[in-house]
Amino acid sequence: VRATKKGHFFIEILAEEAQKExxxxxxxxxxxxxxxxxxxxxxxxxxxxxxxxxxxxxTIKN
Structure with missing residues (x-):
């Protein structure tokens, strides 16, 4: 699967939000x-x- 800059950025932001509880x-x-x-x-x-x-x-979850 080809990862995109937008996809990486998406995951980074979600990780930050999860860390903020x-x-x-x-x-x-x-x-x-x-x-x-x-x-x-x-x-x-x-x-x-x-x-x-x-x-x-x-999409990511499935």
Whole structure:
């Protein structure tokens, strides 16, 4: 599987959010999802919203 810069960045941000204890169970808090979407949007100058992040999380889990 070819890893992308965006994919690595996505995982890094999620790891940071988990360390901040924004992942109380098997899912992330809404605030974390929104932070990831905003960070990706800014860093890669793309339109990314919470739904995109949630879909990507589902893809990674499966």
């Amino acid at each position: 924004n992942k109380p169970s098997n899912t992330f808090k809404a605030v974390s999802i929104n932070r990831v979407a905003l960070a990706i949007s800014k860093r890669f100058q793309v339109q990314c919203d919470a739904k995109h992040v949630e879909n990507r999380l589902r």
